[in-house]
Amino acid sequence: MLDVLINNAGILGGMSQPASSTSVSTIKEVFDTNVFGVIEVTQAFLDLLRQSPAPRIVNVTSGLGSLTLHNDPTWKYYHVKGAAYQPSKAALNAYTIMLAYELRDTPFKVNAVDPGYTATDFNHHSGPGTVQDAAARVVKAALLGPNGPTSQFFSDDYDPETGISPW
Ligand SMILES: NC(=O)c1ccc[n+]([C@@H]2O[C@H](COP(=O)([O-])OP(=O)(O)OC[C@H]3O[C@@H](n4cnc5c(N)ncnc54)[C@H](OP(=O)(O)O)[C@@H]3O)[C@@H](O)[C@H]2O)c1
Structure with a gap:
């Protein structure tokens, strides 16, 4: 049985990524970790999660994923394309x-969380946030109760009051 799956692994793929010239191989490499890896890991653990009375899946996303x-x-990060x-x-x-839609009639909660711009190796520790806060x-x-939301994009960075970001 598994109660909580946190999909945290992620890579940036380099600092400059112009839409006109970023190579498809770079884009594939980033998608391999940030998307396909998450899907593979999630699918591999789903049966164990189903055995939990309160399974929780947290996908660690970024405010930069909001279309x-x-x-x-x-928006303060408008130019960070x-x-x-x-x-x-x-x-x-x-x-x-x-x-989240597929699991909507089950005890699962499946959400995306923006940890905020955080000082880690990811950004050479340029982020103002701490790893503890993130x-x-x-x-x-991961610890939402049975009446907590599912299919949400949580971001205290975007809106500290609601803790919710637009998709
Ligand atoms: N830092 C920020 O400001 C920020 C802001 C928004 C969102 N995020 C997101 O937060 C998550 C964590 O980022 P972080 O800041 O902690 O970055 P980090 O310090 O670079 O750590 C990334 C972690 O992901 C692991 N990883 C990368 N590719 C992997 C793969 N293919 N398979 C398994 N593990 C892999 C790395 O493992 P190794 O060390 O073994 O390579 C490392 O432990 C990421 O999803 C990132 O996109 C970060």
Whole structure:
């Protein structure tokens, strides 16, 4: 039996990712880890999760995966565009919604969590957030009660009051 699956592994694929010139091999490499890897791991653990009375799946996404915000010129990360990482997190978000839908009549909660811009190896420790705060956001979604939401995109970075980001 498995109660909680947190899909945290992710790669950036390099700093500069112009849509006009980023190679398909780079995009595939990023999707392999950030999307296809998550799907493979999730499918591999689903039967064990089904044995839990309260299974929780948390997909660690990014605010940079929000298509809505990428079309909002007033968003603080509007200019942080990229052809590999951002689309990979948008695809991960889409998979989260599809899986949550399939499991909607079960005790599962399947959600995406943006940990926030955090000081890790990922960004050479440039992020202002701490790993402790980021982990707390992820753990919160992993410990949702039976009446908690499913198919949500949690982001305290985007909106600290609601903790919800547009997709
Ligand atoms: N840091 C931020 O500001 C930020 C913001 C938004 C979202 N995120 C997301 O948060 C998650 C964690 O990122 P992080 O900041 O902790 O990055 P990190 O310090 O670079 O750590 C990434 C982790 O993913 C593992 N990993 C990468 N590719 C893998 C693969 N193919 N198979 C298995 N494990 C793999 C790495 O393992 P190895 O060390 O063994 O390579 C490492 O433990 C990612 O999904 C990232 O997209 C981060």
